[in-house]
Amino acid sequence: GQQLNQSPQSMFIQEGEDVSMNCTSSSIFNTWLWYKQDPGEGPVLLIALYKAGELTSNGRLTAQFGITRKDSFLNISASIPSDVGIYFCAGQLSVGGTSYGKLTFGQGTILTVHP
Amino acid sequence: EAGVTQFPSHSVIEKGQTVTLRCDPISGHDNLYWYRRVMGKEIKFLLHFVKESKQDESGMPNNRFLAERTGGTYSTLKVQPAELEDSGVYFCASSHLGRASGRYEQYFGPGTRLTVT
Numbered sequence: 001g002q003q004l005n006q007s008p009q010s011m012f013i014q015e016g017e018d019v020s021m022n023c024t025s026s027s028i029f030n031t032w033l034w035y036k037q038d039p040g041e042g043p044v045l046l047i048a049l050y051k052a053g054e055l056t057s058n059g060r061l062t063a064q065f066g067i068t069r070k071d072s073f074l075n076i077s078a079s080i081p082s083d084v085g086i087y088f089c090a091g092q093l094s095v096g097g098t099s100y101g102k103l104t105f106g107q108g109t110i111l112t113v114h115p
Numbered sequence: 116e117a118g119v120t121q122f123p124s125h126s127v128i129e130k131g132q133t134v135t136l137r138c139d140p141i142s143g144h145d146n147l148y149w150y151r152r153v154m155g156k157e158i159k160f161l162l163h164f165v166k167e168s169k170q171d172e173s174g175m176p177n178n179r180f181l182a183e184r185t186g187g188t189y190s191t192l193k194v195q196p197a198e199l200e201d202s203g204v205y206f207c208a209s210s211h212l213g214r215a216s217g218r219y220e221q222y223f224g225p226g227t228r229l230t231v232t
Binding site for chain 1: 119148150156157158159160163170171174206208220221222223224225226
């Protein structure tokens with residue numbers, strides 16, 4: 001099946017630093033999404049990307065849908081302690097017509113921010 | 116708008132027992148998905164409902180897993196009999212049907228942590 005390679009697996013940074021993580025796939029996706037998971041919670045959608053080359057921001061977060069449709073990156077600027085958590089990339093293919101199918105997830109990036 | 120809810124939040128059962136997990140999607144969401152995350156690994160797809168029909172069940176591990184969505188509202192996922200390797204966090208997600216709505220991103224519930232001993 002499809003697999004996403006997400007890197008890095010973990011990051012330890014100081015508050016105020018910028019963070020970058022990325023995902024690559026051997027096959028294309030129609031949609032790339034980035035989620036964050038806090039302990040004991042489900043993944044929360046941060047950014048959704050629908051078009052190759054698209055660059056989208058959400059506050060301090062910026063994500064891009066790679067032009068080949070096989071990769072995406074997420075940047076977090078000026079990190080703060082509440083950015084701590086696990087970040088997942090996910091790719092999605094449309095299943096035709098009006099329904100969108102399963103998400104294929106990366107392995108996750110564990111982010112630790114030291115005050 | 117209430118989010119996706121899941122029940123129970125945590126279940127501890129013995130090998131061979133049966134467990135039923137429940138998911139209530141966001142009101143009006145016709146797409147409902149089940150995922151599972153085994154310790155330290157990626158979140159993996161199990162099953163996708165469109166309304167009450169199974170659109171894709173390619174991720175279901177084996178026939179010990181049975182998912183239902185009667186009436187196209189809430190869904191249940193039953194594991195019978197449970198095995199040790201079924202332990203993990205089971206997530207449910209829901210989304211609107213159709214890109215025309217402009218909102219078909221999947222929204223996740225908090226998950227059910229299943230421990231099989």
